[in-house]
Amino acid sequence: MKLVPQTAPYIRKSVSVKRMMLDVIIALLPVTLFAVIQNGWGAIYVLLISLVTMVSTELIAHGIMHWPEDMKLKEVFTKEGFSKLKSEYTINNITASVISALIYALILPAHCNWYVVFIGALFGMLFGKMVFGGLGSNIFNPAAVGRIFAGICFGSQISEAYEKSEYFNVLVQGTVNVSGTPLVNWNYSLKDIFLGQIPGCMGEVSALMILIGAIYLFVRRSGDIRSALSYFLS
Numbered sequence: 001m002k003l004v005p006q007t008a009p010y011i012r013k014s015v016s017v018k019r020m021m022l023d024v025i026i027a028l029l030p031v032t033l034f035a036v037i038q039n040g041w042g043a044i045y046v047l048l049i050s051l052v053t054m055v056s057t058e059l060i061a062h063g064i065m066h067w068p069e070d071m072k073l074k075e076v077f078t079k080e081g082f083s084k085l086k087s088e089y090t091i092n093n094i095t096a097s098v099i100s101a102l103i104y105a106l107i108l109p110a111h112c113n114w115y116v117v118f119i120g121a122l123f124g125m126l127f128g129k130m131v132f133g134g135l136g137s138n139i140f141n142p143a144a145v146g147r148i149f150a151g152i153c154f155g156s157q158i159s160e161a162y163e164k165s166e167y168f169n170v171l172v173q174g175t176v177n178v179s180g181t182p183l184v185n186w187n188y189s190l191k192d193i194f195l196g197q198i199p200g201c202m203g204e205v206s207a208l209m210i211l212i213g214a215i216y217l218f219v220r221r222s223g224d225i226r227s228a229l230s231y232f233l234s
Contacts (some may be wrong), residue, residue: 017092018091018092018095019222020222021092021095021096021099022095023216023217023220023222024099024217024222025095025098025099025102026216027213027214027216027217027222027223028099028102028103028106028203028213029213030209030212030213031106031202031203031206031209031210031213032047032102032106032203034196034206034209035047035106035110035202035203038110038196038202038205039110039111039165039202042110042111042164043105043110043202045114046105046108046110046111046112046117046202047101047102047105049105049114049117049118049121050101050102050104050105050108050117050121051098051101051102051105053101053117053118053121053122053125054097054098054100054101054104054121054124054125054142055094055097055098055101057097057121057122057125057126057130058093058096058097058125058129058130058134059089059093059097061125061126061130061134062089062093062130062134063089065130065133065134066089092135093134093135096135097125100124100125100129100141100142100143101121101143103141103143103203104120104121104124104142104143104146104147105117105202105203106201106202106203106204107143107144107147107201107202107203107204108120108147108150108158108161108201108202109158109161109162109164109165109199109200109201109202110161110164110165110202111161111164111165112157112158112161113154113157113161116150116154116157116158116161117150119149119150119153119154120146120147120149120150120153120154121146122146123145123146123149123150124142124143124144124145124146124147124149125142125146127145127149128140128141128142128143128144128145128146129142129145162199162200165199165200193205193207194206194207194208195207195208196208196209214228
């Protein structure tokens with residue numbers, strides 16, 4: 001038997017990585033649109049800062065990491081130089097960074113200070129992904145790394161962003177957890193919680209929108225319902 005060394009993914013599907021990436025973006029659209037409708041400009045600018053920061057950070061870091069040895073900096077602005085860099089940068093690099101940016105923004109509250117969003121997104125992309133080699137080589141989720149870093153460094157600012165929610169009408173206990181989420185007494189019905197009429201991170205409050213995205217992934221076979229059920233049953 002001959003062993004052939006290959007890189008991940010080791011379990012392969014008939015669908016392409018490109019299609020699966022696009023499916024994830026589409027699955028995130030319901031909760032993203034809900035966040036925008038619910039929070040207006042407070043959500044839009046958080047999403048935009050996250051998208052611009054993470055996509056541009058991956059682009060720049062990828063260009064530096066895959067810089068041709070014989071190419072000078074001024075050649076970037078020539079057709080030949082641009083083609084050399086472009087050949088190493090695919091649509092999967094763009095869609096992957098877009099997914100990370102959307103998830104990172106959605107696990108933040110609306111109305112976050114711009115520098116909190118920016119620093120967390122920059123740190124997450126650089127130290128959660130690019131330092132490990134970029135697409136397919138990272139061992140951490142860059143969105144989660146950025147959110148944890150932002151929560152540790154800017155817990156009070158994130159807590160203040162929660163308080164700007166129109167649904168923040170409950171008694172605050174005067175403390176926050178490590179992610180910056182206020183510890184509160186909940187006075188909301190199950191219907192409010194299911195529909196998302198509660199304070200919280202933009203993408204976590206509406207169970208309905210999350211389920212719509214999940215069903216789409218299951219139908220498209222980009223997500224495995226067995227994995228979801230194992231977490232749910234646990």
